[in-house]
Amino acid sequence: MTDMQTLYLLVPLAPLAGAILAGLFGKTIGRAGAHIVTILGVAVALAASVVIYQDVQAGNTFNGTIYTWMVAGGITFEVGFLIDSLTVMMMLVVTFVSLMVHIYTIGYMSEDPGYQRFFSYISLFTFSMLMLVMSNNFLQLFFGWEAVGLVSYLLIGFWYDRPTAIYANLKAFLVNRVGDFGFLLGIGLIAAYAGTLNYAEVFAKAGELASQDMAVTGWPLITAICICLFIGAMGKSAQVPLHVWLPDSMEGPTPISALIHAATMVTAGIFMVARMSPLFELSDAALSFVLVIGATTALFMGFLGIVQNDIKRVVAYSTLSQLGYMTVALGVSAYSAAVFHLMTHAFFKALLFLGAGSVIIGMHHDQDMRNMGGLWKYMPITWVTSLLGSLALIGFPFFSGFYSKDSIIEAVHASTIPGAGYALFCVLLGVFVTAFYSFRMYFLVFHGNERFGQAHHGHDEHHADAHADEHHGDDDHGHDEHHHGLAPGQKPHESPWVVTLPLVLLAIPSVLIGFFTIEPMLFGEWFKGVIFVGDNHVGLKELEAAFHGPVAMALHGLQTAPFWLAMGGVALAWLFYMVKPGIPAAIQRTFKPIHSLLENKYYFDRFNEIVFAGGARALGRGLWKAGDQTLIDGVAVNGTARLVGWVAQMSRLFQTGHLYQYAFMMIIGVFILLTFWFNRG
Numbered sequence: 001m002t003d004m005q006t007l008y009l010l011v012p013l014a015p016l017a018g019a020i021l022a023g024l025f026g027k028t029i030g031r032a033g034a035h036i037v038t039i040l041g042v043a044v045a046l047a048a049s050v051v052i053y054q055d056v057q058a059g060n061t062f063n064g065t066i067y068t069w070m071v072a073g074g075i076t077f078e079v080g081f082l083i084d085s086l087t088v089m090m091m092l093v094v095t096f097v098s099l100m101v102h103i104y105t106i107g108y109m110s111e112d113p114g115y116q117r118f119f120s121y122i123s124l125f126t127f128s129m130l131m132l133v134m135s136n137n138f139l140q141l142f143f144g145w146e147a148v149g150l151v152s153y154l155l156i157g158f159w160y161d162r163p164t165a166i167y168a169n170l171k172a173f174l175v176n177r178v179g180d181f182g183f184l185l186g187i188g189l190i191a192a193y194a195g196t197l198n199y200a201e202v203f204a205k206a207g208e209l210a211s212q213d214m215a216v217t218g219w220p221l222i223t224a225i226c227i228c229l230f231i232g233a234m235g236k237s238a239q240v241p242l243h244v245w246l247p248d249s250m251e252g253p254t255p256i257s258a259l260i261h262a263a264t265m266v267t268a269g270i271f272m273v274a275r276m277s278p279l280f281e282l283s284d285a286a287l288s289f290v291l292v293i294g295a296t297t298a299l300f301m302g303f304l305g306i307v308q309n310d311i312k313r314v315v316a317y318s319t320l321s322q323l324g325y326m327t328v329a330l331g332v333s334a335y336s337a338a339v340f341h342l343m344t345h346a347f348f349k350a351l352l353f354l355g356a357g358s359v360i361i362g363m364h365h366d367q368d369m370r371n372m373g374g375l376w377k378y379m380p381i382t383w384v385t386s387l388l389g390s391l392a393l394i395g396f397p398f399f400s401g402f403y404s405k406d407s408i409i410e411a412v413h414a415s416t417i418p419g420a421g422y423a424l425f426c427v428l429l430g431v432f433v434t435a436f437y438s439f440r441m442y443f444l445v446f447h448g449n450e451r452f453g454q455a456h457h458g459h460d461e462h463h464a465d466a467h468a469d470e471h472h473g474d475d476d477h478g479h480d481e482h483h484h485g486l487a488p489g490q491k492p493h494e495s496p497w498v499v500t501l502p503l504v505l506l507a508i509p510s511v512l513i514g515f516f517t518i519e520p521m522l523f524g525e526w527f528k529g530v531i532f533v534g535d536n537h538v539g540l541k542e543l544e545a546a547f548h549g550p551v552a553m554a555l556h557g558l559q560t561a562p563f564w565l566a567m568g569g570v571a572l573a574w575l576f577y578m579v580k581p582g583i584p585a586a587i588q589r590t591f592k593p594i595h596s597l598l599e600n601k602y603y604f605d606r607f608n609e610i611v612f613a614g615g616a617r618a619l620g621r622g623l624w625k626a627g628d629q630t631l632i633d634g635v636a637v638n639g640t641a642r643l644v645g646w647v648a649q650m651s652r653l654f655q656t657g658h659l660y661q662y663a664f665m666m667i668i669g670v671f672i673l674l675t676f677w678f679n680r681g
Helices: 003-024 026-057 085-108 115-134 138-156 163-194 199-204 206-210 221-236 245-251 254-263 265-275 284-306 311-331 335-362 380-394 400-414 420-446 464-468 497-523 541-546 550-557 561-579 582-590 592-599 601-652 659-680
Strands: 062-072 075-083
Touching (some): 003 062, 003 075, 003 085, 026 115, 075 085, 075 138, 085 254, 085 335, 085 497, 115 265, 138 163, 138 221, 163 206, 163 245, 199 206, 206 221, 221 284, 245 311, 254 311, 254 335, 265 311, 284 592, 284 601, 311 335, 311 400, 311 420, 335 400, 380 400, 380 497, 380 561, 400 420, 400 497, 400 541, 400 550, 400 561, 497 541, 497 550, 582 592
Antiparallel strands (some): 062 075
16 A cells, blocks of 8 residues: 555545544543544545645646455456545545634533534544545445435434424435435446546546436436435435425524534535436536526525524524525536535635534523624624625625536536526526625624613524524633523623634635635636536536636626625625614515425425324335234234134033043044054045
């Protein structure tokens, strides 16, 4: 094994070692020991990723097997790494954001009794995601895919003494199983028709797969494979209708909300489709399906962010909407734009989540934005960094989100894929909606009248108790689950440095990274030989012809529709929540049916409870009645007992105790025996 291969192994194994030490020996090494070993593990992974990035920039890539598990039916099951430009970009994003979350957690979870367990989980989460992005075969991809799902289940339900947290993690687990079933079918089709699970070998046979049809249905094989794989991505990356688990994942502590929503689990589906570009490029039907699903998610999940009052849930619905933008980019073959937005989004979304957590600390566990206002005076670092994150989110020129989001919109505008017109409408209107709910949150939290220390609003939705119960600790407060928000006379306070330092470090790439990376990632040769786009898919080609540098793009952006739509959203939020705060309540009363539709999240949860959960209960009840009670208990168990009882009752008729009856029976028996014997002779 070469030195570089050893370094490749070090990237996922360093966080795994930290997770094992904190998890198994947490009581021995103590709270400080737990965060030291896990932070050190992730820091080592980040440092190794930087070295590997430099090696890849020098033109060196790697695609090979590290360990062969077994060979069965001609298919090799192995652990292997594919190290190229797409992989190292993901490695850097995952390890950097994870390191910021680890540091932030020291302050956020300082008084939590599960401190060591939490650090073990988030390091294990990082290991799982790294194994996923570094894989060179579908077996290892599926291992990482399921591992992030399992650890997310543990993290969302981290506070397992709260019923709502258990409900949320079970919901996430079950919804992801639906997507993963499709994902597994796609991998199974690849194994059956390509005879291999290795990426390179499958891609080499892509043309052969595209020429075949499904044996039974007659569907094009490549379309079936791509749609099945994308169904897996719909679960992991929370696309409609498999998005319902993501808002409820807010039941977990805020650091894991940032890790799940920014750099790891939800981006796995986007990464996977980009990695599978040689397959998706061969099916316009699959791309159109991806495009319509992404556009629907981008717009309609953004609408839900408008009616949320919980600060974390606003950011959660923002994640859903931005994942829709990434999926739209995949659907128009702008894979590099999707991955570029994945990268920029990771930084500013982690910043917004950790900023929300800092606000929660300062507000003494209160998450309802209606109880805030005027926090800029008390939390200046959180205020400035949250503003920078919000500007990046709405795509303000020169901020990182501008370069990636505008590139996606231009790619959709140039696309001829069926559904591109619908997608363009969704992504343009989504710009306005994003700006409105982002600055609604910003104005309600940091500006306007101070509403804390007063009678608190009740938390909205049926998860209210869960949000009110978020019992994390900070330097000044323990876990009194019955004390939430500031008491009369109390003032908010800025968070400790272990919380604000990650905010500052995340704010820097949220502002700058798009400016410096757009040219190599979208129009240079950074993804050459990694992402494949067919000649019939224009994707970003028209934008490339018009690109004259990041400065010119930003200046031109000041004259385009997305910029004015975003500014319109900001202005409307300022009018509604700073100047005329009575308008939103009047609109709510006037359009109560629409508000109810949004507040109930389009009734997806209700539909799932009635149809899927209700159907499962009805099926289970039917199997219990027909199978368990009737067949097993009634026939197999009780029926056998009744048969034995009947035989016993019949036997009792011949057991009278009279000697003459027994003698008579013996004579009859001998007579029958002799008759049978002589007849045989």
